[in-house]
Amino acid sequence: REAVRALLTPGEVRDRLTRDIFISQDPDDPTGLLEHALPKAIAAEEATRKLERAIRKGEVRRTHVNDPIADAEAKGILTGDEAKALAEVQELVSRVIAVDHFTPEEVAPHYVRPGQSRNDNRDSEQAAE
Incomplete structure (x- = not known):
């Protein structure tokens, strides 16, 4: 688990492993998109945990027809900033995993x-x- 965390966290370990790999800073490039999304996903981890806890408790439902982020914000589980950050991460993740x-x-x-x-x-x- 610690090894995975080290790889997914910007820092010395990740820099050493990617030293000779081209990484774009352009969010329209696939590698640049990953680089753009990673710090945002890390920054939103606590909000993600709050949302997941609310879903497990049944306070928020995650279905194909509702927006659990907006629901959590409306119920005061997430702040407006947290909801905005999670929505942005969700969009970035969708772009990262999209196969075209x-x-x-x-x-x-x-x-x-x-x-x-x-x-x-x-x-x-x-x-x-």
Whole structure:
């Protein structure tokens, strides 16, 4: 756990490991986006813990149709600044994990619809050959 913390915290260990790696400072570049997001995520850790505690206690719900950050702010669990920071981190994380390097055609052979098995795709691919 300490090793992971050392890698995820800006400082000597991380600097030593990334010394010879190109890291952009441009948030529109993938590596720059990571560098931009990391300190913001670290700064929002306490607010993240507060939100997670509230969710575990049932004070705030996290579903696909609600905004738990806004809900926590409205209930006084998070301050306005904490809510703003968490919303920004959430947006940055979404950008970091977004994959846009595949066309729908490239993804389609690997997509498995509900009720379908992976073998169904392989069978149709083999039949097409």
